Amino acid sequence: MSAAGPGRPSAHWRHRLAERGIDRQLILLVPALVFVIALFLYPFFYGLSLSFQPTDGGPFSDYARFFSDAYERGTIWITLRIALPAALLNVLAAVPIAYRMRGRFRGKRLVTTLLVVPITLGTVLTAQGLLNFLGPTGWFNRILLATHLVDEPVRLTHNYWGVFFSLVITGFPFAFLLVLSYLSGIDPTLERAAATLGADWRRRFTRITLPLLMPGLATTFCLTFVLAFSVFPSAVLVGNPAGETRVISLAAYQAAYEQYDYPYASAIAMIMGFVELVVIAVVLAARSRFYTGATGGKG
Amino acid sequence: MASITQAPPARPPATDDRRRRVTARPAAWIVWGVVIFFFLNLLGVVASVLVSSFGRRWFDTWLPDGYTTSWYGRAWDEFALLQVIVVTLEVSVLVVGLSLLIGVPAAYVLARRSFPGKRLIFLVFLLPILMPPITYGIPLATVLYKFGLAGNMSGVVLANLVPSVPFVILTMTPFIEQIDPRIESAARMCGAGLRTVFVRVLTPLLVPGILASAILVLVRTVGMFELTFLTAGPDSQTLVVALYYSMSASGIRAQQSVDAMAVIYTSMMLVLLVVALRYVNPTQLVAQVKEDPEH
Numbered sequence: 001m002s003a004a005g006p007g008r009p010s011a012h013w014r015h016r017l018a019e020r021g022i023d024r025q026l027i028l029l030v031p032a033l034v035f036v037i038a039l040f041l042y043p044f045f046y047g048l049s050l051s052f053q054p055t056d057g058g059p060f061s062d063y064a065r066f067f068s069d070a071y072e073r074g075t076i077w078i079t080l081r082i083a084l085p086a087a088l089l090n091v092l093a094a095v096p097i098a099y100r101m102r103g104r105f106r107g108k109r110l111v112t113t114l115l116v117v118p119i120t121l122g123t124v125l126t127a128q129g130l131l132n133f134l135g136p137t138g139w140f141n142r143i144l145l146a147t148h149l150v151d152e153p154v155r156l157t158h159n160y161w162g163v164f165f166s167l168v169i170t171g172f173p174f175a176f177l178l179v180l181s182y183l184s185g186i187d188p189t190l191e192r193a194a195a196t197l198g199a200d201w202r203r204r205f206t207r208i209t210l211p212l213l214m215p216g217l218a219t220t221f222c223l224t225f226v227l228a229f230s231v232f233p234s235a236v237l238v239g240n241p242a243g244e245t246r247v248i249s250l251a252a253y254q255a256a257y258e259q260y261d262y263p264y265a266s267a268i269a270m271i272m273g274f275v276e277l278v279v280i281a282v283v284l285a286a287r288s289r290f291y292t293g294a295t296g297g298k299g
Numbered sequence: 300m301a302s303i304t305q306a307p308p309a310r311p312p313a314t315d316d317r318r319r320r321v322t323a324r325p326a327a328w329i330v331w332g333v334v335i336f337f338f339l340n341l342l343g344v345v346a347s348v349l350v351s352s353f354g355r356r357w358f359d360t361w362l363p364d365g366y367t368t369s370w371y372g373r374a375w376d377e378f379a380l381l382q383v384i385v386v387t388l389e390v391s392v393l394v395v396g397l398s399l400l401i402g403v404p405a406a407y408v409l410a411r412r413s414f415p416g417k418r419l420i421f422l423v424f425l426l427p428i429l430m431p432p433i434t435y436g437i438p439l440a441t442v443l444y445k446f447g448l449a450g451n452m453s454g455v456v457l458a459n460l461v462p463s464v465p466f467v468i469l470t471m472t473p474f475i476e477q478i479d480p481r482i483e484s485a486a487r488m489c490g491a492g493l494r495t496v497f498v499r500v501l502t503p504l505l506v507p508g509i510l511a512s513a514i515l516v517l518v519r520t521v522g523m524f525e526l527t528f529l530t531a532g533p534d535s536q537t538l539v540v541a542l543y544y545s546m547s548a549s550g551i552r553a554q555q556s557v558d559a560m561a562v563i564y565t566s567m568m569l570v571l572l573v574v575a576l577r578y579v580n581p582t583q584l585v586a587q588v589k590e591d592p593e594h
Contacts, residue, residue, distance in 0.1 A: 020414070020415060022414055022415070024493075025408060025412065025493065026408060026412070026414060028404035028405060028407060028408045028493075029404070029405050029408045029409070029420070031400075031401045031404065031405070032401050032402060032404070032405035032424070032464060032468065033405075033420070033423075035401050035460070035464055036423055036424060036427070036464070036465075039439065039457060039458075039460065039461050040423075040426065040427050040435060040439075040461055041423070042442065043435060043438040043439040043441070043442040043443075044435055044438055046438055046441070046442050047435075047437065047438025047441065047442075048438075050438070050441070093333065096326070096329075096330050097330050097333065097334055100326075100327060100330045100331075111334075113572075113576055114338065116572060116576070117341070117345075117569070117572065118341060119518075119522075121345070121565060121568070123524060124524060124539050124542045124543050124546065124561070124564075125348065125542070125561045125564060125565055126344065127546070128348055128542075128546060128557065128558065128561045129343075129344030129345055129347055129348045129561075130344055132344075132347035132348055132351055132558070133340070133343045133344045133347040137359045138343075138347060139343050139347060139361070140340070140343060142361060169340075169341060169344065172337065222429070223428075226428075226429060226430070226431055229431050230431030230432055230433050230434070230525065232433060232524070232525055233524050233525075233543055236547060237543075237546055237547065249431065249433040249525075252433060252434075252437055253433065253437070253529075256437050256440075256441075262441050265437050265441075266437065266438055266441070269433065269434045269435075269437045269438060270434075272431065272433065272434050273430055273431070273434040273435075276430070276431060276434070277429075277430075280429060
């Protein structure tokens with residue numbers, strides 16, 4: 001195609017670039033790119049290089065400091081121990097509920113609307129509500145006591161469970177809405193075809209719906225996990241921030257805003273991002289093993 | 300403890316080994332039971348804050364021993380809520396406007412064109428959504444403080460733009476893909492330039508999508524805690540951050556005035572939500588739903 005004829009040289013290279021898909025329209029992309037580079041990539045690499053310039057010691061001493069201190073190192077495990085089960089529960093619980101609600105029925109809009117409410121509550125209000133509701137004199141414990149299910153109030157706040165519940169309350173509706181939209185994106189005629197061929201619902205679910213849904217579930221898990229992994233306000237407010245729920249974001253925050261040790265805080269932030277990306281990479285690698293084509297529902 | 304671990308029947312109904320018709324029933328009951336249990340607890344969480352904010356004194360009883368609205372007035376004065384709400388609104392409007400201005404053109408290019416490096420660029424736009432806010436928030440706040448941009452409203456707006464712009468791009472791309480490219484070609488044939496195509500042809504067609512993503516960004520910004528928390532100064536706190544500070548310093552303030560503030564925050568979010576749901580069907584965010592095809 002280089003036989004475009006003898007043109008002016010400037011027209012020539014423009015033409016050749018345009019053939020490869022580069023022309024003036026791409027200018028529209030520039031503001032967003034500049035923005036992402038200036039406010040995301042630059043700070044990220046700045047933090048990365050800062051983490052190798054500790055206030056004292058060699059380039060890796062802040063990382064060594066983090067991993068040699070059991071109190072600090074333990075935050076990774078604490079965070080994963082809260083975030084993984086919460087994300088898993090949110091996704092797994094969302095599947096049967098979304099499966100049941102994917103058709104059209106009366107009040108569907110009401111149910112989905114109600115499920116969006118917790119997303120808007122935000123972590124801080126949820127924390128406040130959980131403190132009131134699940135606290136030792138809250139309604140939940142009162143009901144348990146009144147029905148004689150327990151003899152003394154169950155301790156559900158200021159420990160692991162408080163944080164776990166706040167993650168379920170904020171994460172489940174989110175997971176549900178995502179799973180529901182992935183499920184509705186699967187062409188229902190596929191399942192009807194399977195039914196015509198004599199498959200019962202169990203086989204239809206495991207052989208047709210579930211494989212088509214798997215990539216969506218992996219994505220949902222990743223997004224829910226990101227939300228749960230960065231748990232911060234609820235770990236402070238309904239958790240036990242000095243011990244059981246001292247999550248890694250809290251360690252990073254304390255390094256930055258209580259000790260003013262920015263290199264160390266950056267090092268913790270980098271470790272945090274790394275651990276999270278490892279989990280996501282594992283899930284996405286598993287996802288690529290599933291079917292990832294059109295699910296027929298996109299119109 | 301088993302009685303309180305929420306939502307025990309978490310496994311899919313596929314594991315039930317009963318026949319359909321007959322068996323759809325118990326599975327359905329379990330599912331609805333879990334949903335109702337979830338909602339009851341949710342109701343308890345919200346209602347306990349609401350009741351407490353109107354209660355005079357509430358210690359070891361089912362309900363407070365008297366009702367008053369004075370906590371609202373007290374919270375309003377104590378926390379300088381008027382200023383906080385004004386800041387919240389200013390920040391949100393700025394974030395929504397800027398993220399649309401930056402995001403929509405980029406979404407257009409990503410939806411319509413293919414060019415070398417497109418996948419890489421897409422990945423870069425995806426990263427801020429995939430990373431926990433604290434991870435990039437701390438380096439970002441450090442950089443913003445270095446340039447003197449943090450600790451005031453510009454820092455809060457800039458930090459909140461980081462997840463908002465990619466969010467606009469991701470939500471707008473499917474909307475743009477739906478528009479027939481021949482409409483643009485026709486406009487081009489009639490002599491419209493790129494700007495005219497955008498202003499006169501695309502924008503009117505995209506209004507539903509723009510409204511949807513604007514409202515979602517608004518809800519996210521009002522609710523965004525971490526980034527605002529890391530970059531806000533004393534007079535640029537949004538409502539969530541002010542609420543957090545009042546809660547973590549709660550021995551000083553009465554519990555009820557914190558509750559009152561939480562109720563104010565929730566009602567603000569609910570108003571936004573009701574407005575949002577007029578324009579957005581929450582299930583249509585990921586895929587364009589084929590809603591129940593004809594039988």
